Each structure stands twice: as structure tokens, then as C-alpha cells.
Amino acid sequence: MTTLEPQMQNLERTGMPVLEVKNLTKRFGGLVAVNDISFNVLNHEILAVIGPNGAGKSTLFKLIAGAETPTTGTVLLEGQPLTGKPQHVVARLGVVRTFQETTIFKEMTALEHVMIAHHLQSKAGNWGIFAGSPRAKSDEIDFRSSASQILGFLGLGALQSEAARSLPHGHLRALGIAMALAAKPKVLLLDEPFAGMNPDETDRAVQMVRGIRDLGITVVLVEHDMRAVMRLSDRIVAVSFGKKIAEGSPLEIQNDERVIEAYLGKEDDELGV
Amino acid sequence: MKSSSLKIGLALFLVLVIVPLVFRSSSYSMTVLINAAILGFMSLGVWLTFSIGRINISQGAFGLIGGYITAILASRFGVPFWLCILASGVGAALLGALIGLPILRLRGVYFSMLTLSLTEATRLVALTATGVTGGASGILNIPTPFQGENSYLELYLFAAVLLILGTLAVWRITNTRLGRVFRALQQDEALASSFGVNVSAYRVLAFSLCCGFGGVGGSMLTMFVQSIYPTSFTVTDSTNFMLYCFLGGLGSVFGPALGALVLFLGFQLLAPLGAYQTLAYAAIMILAMLVLPNGLLSLRLPKRTHALEKANVS
Ligand SMILES: Nc1ncnc2c1ncn2[C@@H]1O[C@H](COP(=O)(O)OP(=O)(O)O)[C@@H](O)[C@H]1O
Numbered sequence: 001m002t003t004l005e006p007q008m009q010n011l012e013r014t015g016m017p018v019l020e021v022k023n024l025t026k027r028f029g030g031l032v033a034v035n036d037i038s039f040n041v042l043n044h045e046i047l048a049v050i051g052p053n054g055a056g057k058s059t060l061f062k063l064i065a066g067a068e069t070p071t072t073g074t075v076l077l078e079g080q081p082l083t084g085k086p087q088h089v090v091a092r093l094g095v096v097r098t099f100q101e102t103t104i105f106k107e108m109t110a111l112e113h114v115m116i117a118h119h120l121q122s123k124a125g126n127w128g129i130f131a132g133s134p135r136a137k138s139d140e141i142d143f144r145s146s147a148s149q150i151l152g153f154l155g156l157g158a159l160q161s162e163a164a165r166s167l168p169h170g171h172l173r174a175l176g177i178a179m180a181l182a183a184k185p186k187v188l189l190l191d192e193p194f195a196g197m198n199p200d201e202t203d204r205a206v207q208m209v210r211g212i213r214d215l216g217i218t219v220v221l222v223e224h225d226m227r228a229v230m231r232l233s234d235r236i237v238a239v240s241f242g243k244k245i246a247e248g249s250p251l252e253i254q255n256d257e258r259v260i261e262a263y264l265g266k267e268d269d270e271l272g273v
Numbered sequence: 274m275k276s277s278s279l280k281i282g283l284a285l286f287l288v289l290v291i292v293p294l295v296f297r298s299s300s301y302s303m304t305v306l307i308n309a310a311i312l313g314f315m316s317l318g319v320w321l322t323f324s325i326g327r328i329n330i331s332q333g334a335f336g337l338i339g340g341y342i343t344a345i346l347a348s349r350f351g352v353p354f355w356l357c358i359l360a361s362g363v364g365a366a367l368l369g370a371l372i373g374l375p376i377l378r379l380r381g382v383y384f385s386m387l388t389l390s391l392t393e394a395t396r397l398v399a400l401t402a403t404g405v406t407g408g409a410s411g412i413l414n415i416p417t418p419f420q421g422e423n424s425y426l427e428l429y430l431f432a433a434v435l436l437i438l439g440t441l442a443v444w445r446i447t448n449t450r451l452g453r454v455f456r457a458l459q460q461d462e463a464l465a466s467s468f469g470v471n472v473s474a475y476r477v478l479a480f481s482l483c484c485g486f487g488g489v490g491g492s493m494l495t496m497f498v499q500s501i502y503p504t505s506f507t508v509t510d511s512t513n514f515m516l517y518c519f520l521g522g523l524g525s526v527f528g529p530a531l532g533a534l535v536l537f538l539g540f541q542l543l544a545p546l547g548a549y550q551t552l553a554y555a556a557i558m559i560l561a562m563l564v565l566p567n568g569l570l571s572l573r574l575p576k577r578t579h580a581l582e583k584a585n586v587s
């Protein structure tokens with residue numbers, strides 16, 4: 001399988017937006033978790049969404065990935081509307097998210113996690129799988145080798161046959177990303193991929209995210225670790241209380257007064273200044 | 274490989290040759306065996322809904338539905354018995370898909386309570402729709418091909434083969450990617466849908482298969498007793514299917530058959546206690562659950578469990 005061959009010819013960051021978020025709003029009763037947020041994600045860029053806790057970042061990701069339905073607004077992938085489509089359809093179209101909380105299937109090994117995440121690549125139907133058709137068998141072989149390739153790419157190669165629940169936290173975060181990669185996304189949404197990691201683990205994870213972008217995948221991430229965000233992102237969108245307050249390069253964001261204000265009361269170095 | 278096919282061969286020989294040879298002359302024993310086989314078959318479906326993380330207390334409803342389909346087709350339209358069984362299975366499965374689509378959004382105790390009410394609601398429909406079901410007086414004298422002196426033996430063999438084929442089918446599902454998807458749903462539906470699994474379609478698939486097992490089982494039991502009433506399957510039966518799975522063991526596809534055999538037989542053996550039969554049965558159930566929380570089949574799996582735990586520790 002060619003899952004992991006870098007698509008160098010496409011790596012030029014084109015001016016074309018691959019994902020367009022237009023006036024997204026989500027109300028939970030009286031609370032406006034996401035308030036009229038719009039931004040574009042360009043092909044092959046790494047875009048970070050930052051903001052204080054409770055700003056609405058995870059909700060924004062859920063709206064884009066189809067896990068929640070927006071109250072108003074639309075999301076377009078390469079010009080096609082995603083809004084209103086359920087999460088598994090959005091995933092098939094090419095937008096896949098990871099979770100802020102670490103989620104795994106107990107009793108499955110790391111390899112089994114990534115194999116089952118190849119679900120969308122299945123050529124055999126349910127009946128073929130039950131009857132053991134040749135397609136089902138070749139699927140199984142393809143999934144296994146692709147899964148093992150993805151785990152190797154993310155530095156989990158040696159842990160393939162470990163039960164996932166016995167993996168340390170940093171590796172579990174990577175396993176979540178491995179599962180998302182198995183769905184062959186065009187746009188990968190990472191919700192706090194570095195949460196709970198020590199500086200060493202974060203360094204490795206930053207390299208990993210760059211490697212994913214170099215595969216030709218557009219990456220949007222929510223992150224609290226400002227140092228990592230400033231190093232990694234091409235552009236940043238800052239949100240506070242559900243509203244977009246700034247958008248720009250890391251340097252522009254660092255010096256943006258509204259952003260600094262939103263983070264007031266926090267340590268200066270949270271912004272990496 | 275060789276030793277396991279030998280074991281399977283011996284088990285089949287025991288179930289299909291030895292058991293009928295030993296018990297064929299006792300109609301009481303044959304009745305118990307036929308019931309246990311059919312109830313085990315119906316429990317297989319409930320076991321499948323366990324595998325997607327839903328405790329299903331509606332199998333009695335689909336037994337009733339399958340039973341009425343067979344009773345009506347056979348007694349009013351003279352449809353041959355094998356077509357009746359097929360129609361009962363397919364009818365129950367389709368109805369299950371229709372009902373499952375909305376109710377499978379619920380989980381935990383909410384889903385269970387709803388399925389329990391479904392059993393009761395089905396009984397009430399059967400009681401009220403007198404034009405179709407005959408109401409409280411039921412449908413009697415249902416014609417079946419199982420007549421004459423060998424009828425018990427034929428029915429037993431039929432039910433046993435059905436149970437074996439059903440167990441094989443569920444074993445197959447469990448050991449392919451389908452089973453892995455089901456277990457993924459059991460643990461985290463949001464995660465499964467994030468990589469593209471159509472969660473609601475797979476939930477409905479599992480539940481609908483379950484209802485199909487219920488319909489076929491209901492059809493078989495109806496042909497066995499040649500009658501059906503609104504009370505042929507009640508909430509107690511729905512609960513029992515669930516208990517058969519629990520006591521047999523949720524970790525193995527052989528759990529439902531074993532649980533049904535042991536519990537149904539056990540209940541019959543307690544008959545001499547008269548009024549205290551149900552009480553004793555309940556007490557033994559509670560004890561069994563306390564001593565063997567993972568079911569009877571956990572008794573023969575200690576080696577494998579240890580190996581697993583070791584692998585997880587290292
Ligand atoms: N399902 C929900 N129902 C009600 N309120 C919610 C729900 N999900 C999130 N919220 C609220 O929306 C706000 C934004 O949450 P979230 O998107 O998780 O923030 P962030 O990821 O930026 O920390 C919070 O106040 C949170 O309590």
C-alpha cells in the first residue's frame with residue numbers, strides 16, 4: 001500500500017483553501033460555545049487553533065468533523081459542503097479527527113487498533129467478510145501491512161503487539177493519530193496532541209506532525225503548549241469565548257494585543273514570549 | 274488443529290448420535306433437550322447484541338413474532354414448514370431492523386428498559402389483535418410435519434443442527450473483522466465513527482441478526498407445541514435469554530448454548546421443590562453469578578487467561 005509515500009509534487013502550499021469554515025455557530029442551550037467563526041485552511045499547511053480552556057476549540061473540531069451539528073454556518077471541503085453529514089461520511093470524504101481525551105479499545109493490541117481503523121479501505125462487503133471472500137482476505141493482508149507501516153512511521157513499530165492499555169500515555173496519543181491516519185485523511189484534525197507529554201515526548205511529537213504534513217496531509221491542531229505551537233504552525237487562529245479574535249502567522253499572533261489580553265492572568269511564557 | 278477437529282467431531286457425535294440414542298424413549302427428556310436447544314439458539318442472538326454493548330431484553334418479543342408468523346402461515350395458508358421458519362426469521366429480522374434503528378441510539382439501562390417494555394408491548398398487541406392472532410385463545414392445532422412416533426427425535430435433531438449452525442455462524446462473525454467492529458462499538462462508538470464506521474448501520478445489523486435468531490427459535494417452538502398464545506413468550510423468557518448468556522459466559526460463543534442447557538435443565542430438576550422451585554432457582558442463580566462472574570465457561574479457561582494477563586504485564 002502506498003499510504004505513506006510522501007507526495008512531494010503536491011507539497012507546495014497552494015493558495016487554494018482545502019477546508020473553508022464559514023460562520024460556524026454552536027449553541028448549547030443558552031451557551032454559545034462557537035460564535036460565528038470563519039477561517040480557511042490552505043492545502044498542506046499546519047494550522048493551529050489556540051485559546052483558553054473552554055474557548056470552544058474542541059466543539060469547533062467536532063462541528064468540522066461531523067460529530068456535532070452546527071446551529072448555523074457551513075464547512076466546505078474542496079468546495080463540497082460537509083455540514084449535516086454524519087461523522088463517518090465526513091471521514092470518508094477526507095476529514096478525520098483525533099480526540100482530546102485518550103480513547104482506546106481495551107483488549108486490542110496496537111496493531112489491531114490501526115488495522116480496524118482501515119475500515120474505510122475495505123473492498124469486501126459484510127457478506128464477503130463473513131464468507132471469507134478473496135477480497136476480504138486481501139483486505140486483511142493489506143490492512144496488516146499498512147497498519148504496521150503507519151505504526152513504524154509514528155515510532156511505535158516495536159510495540160505493535162502490545163495490548164494498547166499497557167502503553168504509556170505518550171504512545172497512546174500517537175496510537176490515536178495512527179488510527180486517524182489509517183482512514184487516509186486529506187485533512188487531519190488533532191485535538192491537543194501533545195497534552196500530558198514531557199518536553200522530550202513533545203519534541204518527538206512535533207517532528208511526527210511535520211512528517212504527517214510531508215505526506216501531503218493538511219493538519220489542523222488544537223494545542224495548549226505554546227512553544228510547540230509557535231515552532232510548528234504555519235498560521236494560527238486564536239479563539240476566546242467562542243469567537244475568533246485573531247488570525248495570522250505565529251509572530252503576528254504573539255504580538256496581537258487581543259491574544260495577549262485573552263491570556264492575561266496566565267504566565268507570559270505560555271505564549272512563548 | 275488435529276486435536277481440535279477431533280474434539281469437535283466427538284462433540285458432534287455426542288450431540289447428534291449418543292444423546293438421542295440414550296434419551297429417545299423418554300419423551301420428557303426429549304422435551305427438555307428440544308427446549309434447551311431452541312432456547313440456546315435464541316440466546317445466540319442476545320449474545321450478539323451483548324457484543325455491541327447492549328443488554329437486550331426483547332428476544333421474547335421476536336420469539337412471539339416468529340411464532341405467530343409460523344402459526345398463521347402454516348394454519349391459514351398451508352405454507353410448508355421450512356418456508357414458515359424462513360419467513361419467521363426474515364420477518365423478525367426486518368421488524369428488528371425497523372425497531373432497532375431508533376431504540377439503539379439508547380444505551381445502558383435505558384436501552385434495556387425499552388427492550389423489556391417491547392416484550393410486554395408485543396404480548397399486548399398479540400392479545401388485542403384478535404383478528405390476526407386469535408387473542409387470548411391463541412392459535413391451536415398448527416399443522417407440522419413432526420408427527421408420529423419419531424417426532425421427538427426428528428425435532429431434537431432439527432433443533433440441534435440449527436443450534437450447531439447458529440453457533441458456527443456467530444463464531445464466524447466474532448472471529449472476522451465484523452466481530453472486531455462489533456467489539457469496537459461496544460467500547461467506543463465515537464472512536465469507531467471517527468475512522469469511518471457507520472455506527473448506526475452496524476448496530477442495526479447486530480440487533481436485526483439477533484431478532485432473526487429469535488424469530489426462527491419462536492417458529493421452532495411453535496411447531497413443537499403446535500400452538501401459540503400471547504403468553505408463549507413473556508418478559509420472564511426475555512430475561513432468561515439474557516441470563517443464559519450471562520451464566521454460560523459472554524466471552525465465548527458456546528456460552529449461550531451451555532447456559533440455556535444448564536439453566537433450563539436445572540430449573541426442571543428443581544421441580545420436586547414445588548412452590549419453592551423458582552425461589553431455589555433464583556438463589557442458585559445469584560450464587561452462580563457471585564462465584565462465576567464470567568460465566569460457566571470461565572471454568573475451563575484458566576490457562577489462557579493467565580497467559581493473557583502475563584502478556585499484558587510485561
Ligand atoms: N455537549 C455539550 N453540552 C453543553 N455544553 C457543552 C458541550 N460541549 C461543550 N460544551 C461547553 O462549550 C464550551 C466550550 O467547550 P470546548 O469546546 O470543549 O472548549 P475547549 O476545547 O476550547 O476547551 C464549554 O463551556 C463547555 O462546557
Ligand SMILES: [Mg+2]
Pocket residue numbers: 057058059100
Ligand atoms: Mg478541548
